[in-house]
Amino acid sequence: MTLKFHNTLTGHLDEFISQTPGQVSLYTCGPTVYDYPHIGNWAAYIYWDILVRTLIANDYNVTRVMNLTDVGHLVSDADEGEDKLEKGARREGKTAWEVAKFYSNVFLEGMNRLGLIMPQYITPATEYIPQQIDMVRTLKAKGVTYQIDDGIYFDTSKFPRYADFAHLDLDALQAGARVEFNPQKRNPSDFALWKFTPNGEKRDMEWEFDGRMGFPGWHIECSAMALAHLGKTLDIHTGGIDHIPVHHTNEIAQSETANGVRFSNYWMHNNFLKVDGSKFSKSLGNGYTLDNLEAKGYSLLDFRMFLLQGHYKSESNFTFDNLTSARNRLNNWRNIATLRHQIHDTLQDDNEKGNDDKSISLYATSQAIIEAVNNDLGTPEALKIIDDAFSKIVNAKLTNIHRQAFVQLIETIDAVLGLQLMNTTPDISDDIKRIILERNQARADKDWSKSDKLRDQLLTEGIVIRDTNSEAIWEYKN
Ligand SMILES: [Zn+2]
Structure with a gap:
């Protein structure tokens, strides 16, 4: 079977071929752990869960790293402003370490609650400081860095392909450089690899590097942790579309300069979730958390179903009406899944080898679901295939349903889409x-x-x- 993904690197729907047959190395940019994630944050991790499930359904052994950004992500997303963790610490009257630990746990718990397959490596940036320092040293030795008052920067003019990944217009970037643009930077697109703790200040999180205290820039952690666990070239790197022009462009510049080879063969980016047609914003109060959904009587599987109705590359719109429809659809599917308890014991499983009329279409449906997600994670198509199959089943006589093929269909839906139909539909007493x-x-x-x-x-x-x-x-x- 052919797997195809839309690859941001080429701009095309590319056939997926891993470097080592049967193995996939996958890196997912994780959250900055300074606050409760809202459903828009979670959407990305549910989409990438479908990617992992799709790879597994195609018999790949997936090795996956996801970082937790617990230091160095500044409020502006560029290299200005306060560290989000230090800001969170002030807000809550805690240390940055306490904030990081608390929200890391919130995130990991949320992954479990959502039934996401856990990456093999979940890597907090603060636990990989030596690796990040090593990479900064490598870049320094290659002559692509310079030091100014507030830190060590990557000189993007030394990486000729810098503009390629995001199709950046560097001249326009230069012309449009903001007034507060750090005048010591050589180019507006240059970014901090390492920031110094300002003189006379003491941060909660700081480390010594060449005799000065400081902390890593936001981008270097992903390059260093990907290298530590997955090697110089990844099969797939994922993240949100907002990462393309800065964060991922910078990761590529760092990794490819330091390692001398391509950083990732495939790049996949998810689009945003809106709420009632608007972006998430504090003032609108629409940053619903998982707890908020549950408090309103929805399950997190309802939310998963809602998300799968859209494609990861398209913008989705969350409304509670849409969530209610998703819940109804899921409840309907669960009732169909219970039919497996009601197909009366006949000898059909033993006597029929699964190649009769009753079983053929069900086995074909399982196959079609996998083919749908193999085509760039086509979850809306997968759901439609299931709806069509289920509407036939619900109108069929029970004796006309091949139990083994039907159970396999439900198991395939669970394996690929993570909807837990088996778990949530126990037999009656x-x-x-x-x-x-x-x-x-x-x-x-x-x-x-x-x-x-x-x-x-x-x-x-x-x-x-x-x-x-x-x-x-x-x-x-x-
Ligand atoms: Zn990253």
Whole structure:
């Protein structure tokens, strides 16, 4: 099967070929851990979870690094302003170390709550200071750095391909350089590799480098930690589209200058999530957290379903109406997943080798889901394929569903999309099964009042009965 991803490096939908057959090295730019992540932050990690699941579904062994930025990310995203961690520390009356630890835990917990596959390496920048210093030394030795009052900078004019990745217009950047542009910098696009602690100040987080205290610039951590665990050339590097012109452009300049080879063969970038058509902003109060969604009665799987309805490269719009529709769709899917408990025991699994009419279309559906995500993580197409298959199943007689192929379909949906249909649709208890049988008998006996009474009893147990021409099918009451 062919895997294709939109590669920012080439601007094309490229066939994916890893450097080593069967192995993928993947780097994901992680969060800056100074505040609660909102759903727009989480969207990216859910999209990249689909990437990991897609690679695994194609039998790749994925080695993945994700950083936690716990130092050096300045408020302006450039090299001006306060460190976000130090700012968070002032806001909360804690040290930067305490803030980093607290929000790192919030983030890791959130990953678990969202059912995201954990990277093999989750690397806080503060734990890789020697590696970052090493890389700055390498760059210094290559003559591409210069030192000014507030730090050591990368001279972007020494990296001829600097503008290529983001198609930057460096002349326009020069002309448009802001008034507060640091006059000691040689070029507006030059960026800090290492910042000095200002004279007379003491930071919570600072390290000694060549006799002076300081801290790493924001970009160097990703280059250093990718090198430490994945080597000089990555198969895939992911991040948000906002990273293209500065952060990723700078990572490429540092890594390719230091290592002398291409930094990553594929670059994938996710688009933004908006809320009610607006960007996230403090003043709008629309930066919903995972807790906010749960407090309103939604599950985090509802949120996952909502996101998968859009494509990672397109802007999505979050509204609670959209989230409600996603929840309804997911509940509907769960009820269909329960049919596996209701397909009566026949010998079909043993006797039929899975190549009869009943099974063929289900096996083909599993295959089609994987093909949809193989085409640049086409989750909207995958969901449509599932809807089509499920609408046929819901209208089929149970005896016409091949149980083994059906279970495989549900497992494929869970493996590729992480919707946890198996986990969230347990079988009913024997007691409830007995009530259903009694009710079926009452109907057969045309004892309508007894049958109605038993139906009400089931409702109180959270079970709804759907009568078809030939069968009574149970569903969860949503
Ligand atoms: Zn990064």
